[in-house]
Amino acid sequence: MKKWDYQNVRGTQDYLPEDESVRVWLRRELEEVFQQYGCKPMETPMINYTDLLASKYGGGAEIKKEMYTLTDRGKRALALRYDLTIPFAKVMAMNPDIRKPFKRYEIGKVFRDGPIKAGRFREFTQCDVDVAGVDSPLAEAELLEMATEVFRRIGLNMTIQYNNRKLLTGMLDICGVSKDQHSAVILILDKREKIGDKQVVNELKEMGVDGKAISKIAQWLKQMSQSGIVDFATDRPTTPIMAEGIAELQELEEALRYLNIDSQCTFNPFLARGLEIYTGTVYELFLTEGAIQSSVGSGGRYDQAISGLTGEEQPMPTVGISFGIDVIYTALKMEGRINQKPLLDYYVIPLQKQKEALAVASSLRKQGFRVDVEFKNKKLTKALDRANKEKIPFVILIGEEEVASGRYKLKNMETGAEQHVPFSF
Amino acid sequence: MKKWDYQNVRGTQDYLPEDESVRVWLRRELEEVFQQYGCKPMETPMINYTDLLASKYGGGAEIKKEMYTLTDRGKRALALRYDLTIPFAKVMAMNPDIRKPFKRYEIGKVFRDGPIKAGRFREFTQCDVDVAGVDSPLAEAELLEMATEVFRRIGLNMTIQYNNRKLLTGMLDICGVSKDQHSAVILILDKREKIGDKQVVNELKEMGVDGKAISKIAQWLKQMSQSGIVDFATDRPTTPIMAEGIAELQELEEALRYLNIDSQCTFNPFLARGLEIYTGTVYELFLTEGAIQSSVGSGGRYDQAISGLTGEEQPMPTVGISFGIDVIYTALKMEGRINQKPLLDYYVIPLQKQKEALAVASSLRKQGFRVDVEFKNKKLTKALDRANKEKIPFVILIGEEEVASGRYKLKNMETGAEQHVPFSF
Known part of the structure; x- marks a missing residue:
């Protein structure tokens, strides 16, 4: 008999019992916290219509290029989901009578046929909590408190950076960046911590942003590194959209203080989050210790995406948070924080x-x-x-x-x- | 804005919180019993090489026709898994040093682009427990005891039918069915409870089984409806393979009695289980009450499949059981057995x-x-x-x-x- 030399498909992996039993424990800890916060489980199919996943309210252009497509005996144009947000929006659209606020979590596999880097897989697990139907920033505060509780339970120290896209948008208006360049400029600003101010300016030049606008942005980068929301509110001219963002941020900060989690949260005026769907608050979660530099969770408010998908005139205010189960697992392993009970008595x-x-x-x-x-x-x-x-x-x-x-x-x-x-x- | 009319892809479905919270509970009950029986969790990728899934030790020809195929940016020939057995065998092949006996469970989505009937989906959840490396029928007895414990915990009355493929093979030899017709004849006999003896004979004629063999089978069907293993052991001539099967069945029955679960188990000399991979004991689980007629679980011994896949000379004795999570959930719902605790305090x-x-x-x-x-x-x-x-x-x-x-x-x-x-x- 021929001896087969089996291997996994590039970008996929097995989790053998030693790893998987920790992942099962981690998922349960997350689920228990989610349920304490009144969130309920949901499961959506992995196979979807390509049309749905390709919607402009879905993932960015990069992600869409990475869709696995397939077909069935009915010759339908199908694709594997690349996130859990579009399936969530689809459920909202298909079930208009669902009670709001609708608080659900889903933990499941998603698929992206992208380039393979260390720790990036083509088939991986996402873990999302979303709340649809609440426009108060208290919804954000509640999700952020839930995030602190998740990390407290699993024994990792975590800090939250937050911002508001309206503030960012307003600042770009004031700097004189044209509307059609906003998204691209935001993507560049988002990389600031990774690439540094100088490289940000270079990339802005490369993409052809107006010279005056660039020097205003550069000035802003220099001045604002250490500033808080108050500076935005008092020190400089504001546009109406900026004023809205400032008011939302102030309400959020008041709630974070009231819930005693403000010491774990930091305002970062350059935090943008890549995805274009965000309309207000955005946040990203980082570990304070250890070698993991990338975020271990992130999310924000996206008030237009669901109504965009459902075609309703009325926006559906929605706020979500996503936990990076795989990177959290890696961190637990690296920190030696896995004091696993034996699997047998x-x-x-x-x-x-x-x-x-x-x-x-x-x-x-x-x-x-x-x-x-x-x-x-x-x-x-x-x-x-x-x-x-x-x-x-x-x-x-x-x-x-x-x-x-x-x-x-x-x-x-x-x-x-x-x-x-x-x-x- | 256009109002979208979203729907799920044919053969897929959403589980909204009301359903999904019960499914989460059901999965946990199963997992807890599995762990009590020393089984450990494992997770394998859904995307696999087509070559692996198309192996002759994999699913039957019907299932292979129903594979969803796809490709990636590396132009690999890929497919979505249609069961959890082949991925299990792949893990055994890739990790030859894994400690045996290896007892693992996996609960996950599988995909079959087949015809849609009531209660059949193209994307559905399988739940498998397999034990590799034990040739004693006590492994079967332990899995069957575990099955009784699963159903006791979830509050459904269940009965087990069992048989041994060696007995069936031996009987076909004695009846004079040629070797190359065995698999097809076994598939027909397997439908006996559903289609009746007369139709079994008709189908045997249609497929061209020798007339003498058919009349012997018909006689056997008539006589053996009420018989136990003892009749096979004493009343009729046996072939060596039959004698092996009888010995295994007797050892299994002794263990079932010793474990006090014999009253829940019934010998069914016509039970075959469709899949060709089975080599010894086979069993199927049925509910004793309610409207669900189809089996709620099944499995058996397959000593050749893993070594066939790995290309080892030495067979890898393996026994498995699969629980039909979706049909069990439906039964719980129909029986009103879901006394779910409220999701909120x-x-x-x-x-x-x-x-x-x-x-x-x-x-x-x-x-x-x-x-x-x-x-x-x-x-x-x-x-x-x-x-x-x-x-x-x-x-x-x-x-x-x-x-x-x-x-x-x-x-x-x-x-x-x-x-x-x-x-x-």
């Missing part, structure tokens, strides 16, 4: 007495314990090695003597203590 | 005092409660309607008076009793 090793071992396991399982029986007739030393390696707290030995005397041998693997436990075989 | 209704409501919610959440805050400025009667509809046990009211007096109003929705709870706003 008991390990039953039969010495020729397999059926009887199964009966003992069965009785312990009925009491709620997690029990494995060794069916492989391993040597005792090998079996005990496994118990030590997997930190299984108790081992049970069942041989002829044990069955004859109606007692099995229970070994505490930490202390080494042994005792005999009566059992009617 | 508290519902905080602010009367203009939203920020303060958020603070009260925050404090309750920190105590572990699931709390929702009404941000929509709903009328009080409407908000209370929701509390009743969703069976939320407690409602909290926070208006100007409450904030001024430093006490919020707590209403027990079942008794109607109200009390004032101090809170420092």
Whole structure:
């Protein structure tokens, strides 16, 4: 027979039990917090109509280029979802009577046929919480508090940067950037922390932004690095849209203070978030320690996307947050923060007495314990090695003597203590 | 704006919170039982090489015709997985040093571009438990006991039918069916309960089985309807392969009796299970009450498939069981067995005092409660309607008076009793 040399498709990976059991734990922690915040689970299909996913209210042009397309026996034009936001909007459109505010979470696979970099996959898990139907900035405050609770529970220190797109838009107006260049300029400003002010100016020149506008932006970059919202509100001229953004930010900050999470949150006037759908508050979550520099979560308010998709005149105010489950998992692993409980309570090793071992396991399982029986007739030393390696707290030995005397041998693997436990075989 | 008329792709569906919260509960119950039986979680990619999925050790010819194929920017020939067994075998092949017995479960989406019937979807969830590396029938007994525990926990009465493919093969040999017709004849016999003996004979004629063989099969069908394994062992001639099957079945039955689950298990000498990969024991799970006639789970022993895929000379004894999560969910729903706990413990209704409501919610959440805050400025009667509809046990009211007096109003929705709870706003 030919020996196959199997491998996974580029950009995909298996999660073997050692990793997956931590991911299962992580997902459950997230889900429990989400439910404490009144969010409910939802599941949407991965296969969608290409038309839906290609909507202008969907992901950016880059993401759309990375869609996996396929067809079915009905020759439909289909694609795999690249995020969980469009499917959420689709559900809102298909179920207009759904009660608002609608607070849902979804954790599931998404697909992007993009370039592979370290830690980037083509098939990966997204984890989104969205609230549709609330226009108050308190919705943002609640989601940000939820985010602090998530990271508190999993034991990672996290800080939140926030901004408001209206402020950014207003500043670009004041600097004299033409409307049609806003999105592109925002994308460049968004990279500021990564590429530095000088490179920002270079890229603005390259894209052909007006020279006067660039020097105003450069001045702004210089001055505003250390400023807070107050400076925007008092020190400079404001446009109506800017004033709106400032009012929203001030209301948000008041709520963050009231909820006692303001010390974890920092205003960053250059934070933009790439996606064009955002209309107000935007935020990004970063770890304060360790090697992970990229964000571990992000989101913001997008009041136009759902109504854009549904075709309603009335905007549907919506705010969301996305947690980077894969990068959070990597961080937990790197920080050694995974104090995982052993997956088994008991390990039953039969010495020729397999059926009887199964009966003992069965009785312990009925009491709620997690029990494995060794069916492989391993040597005792090998079996005990496994118990030590997997930190299984108790081992049970069942041989002829044990069955004859109606007692099995229970070994505490930490202390080494042994005792005999009566059992009617 | 154009009003879009969105719909899901044929064969796919959304699970809205009402359904999905039950499915989340069901998955967790299953996972907890799996872990009690020493099984560990694993996750494999949905996108695979077409070559892997098209392997002859994979699904049957019908299933392969239903593969969704796609490609990526590397022009690879790819397909979406149609089951969780091939990905499991792939992991075994890629990780030859994995410790055996390897007991893993996986719950995930699979895809089949097949005809749509009631309750059949093109994108659906499979839930598999497999044990690789144990050749003793005790592995089957353990999985069947686990299945009884699953259904006990979720409150559905279930019965197991079992058989052994070696017995079936031996009987076909004795009846004089030629080897190359075995698979097709087994598929026809498998439909016996559905189509009746007469139709079985008709279909055997249609496929061109030898006349003498057919009359022997017909005789067998008539005689064996009521017989047990003992009849096979004593009443008739046996072939070596049949003797093997009988010995395995007797060992299995002894274990089922020893584990006290024999009353839930019935020998069915015609049970075949469609898939060609099975080599020994096969079983199928049925509900004993209600309208669901189709099986709610099934599986068996397949000792050749993994070594076939890996190209090893040595067979890898493997036994698995698959739970039909979607049909189980439907049964729970139809039987009214879903006594779901309310998703919320508290519902905080602010009367203009939203920020303060958020603070009260925050404090309750920190105590572990699931709390929702009404941000929509709903009328009080409407908000209370929701509390009743969703069976939320407690409602909290926070208006100007409450904030001024430093006490919020707590209403027990079942008794109607109200009390004032101090809170420092």
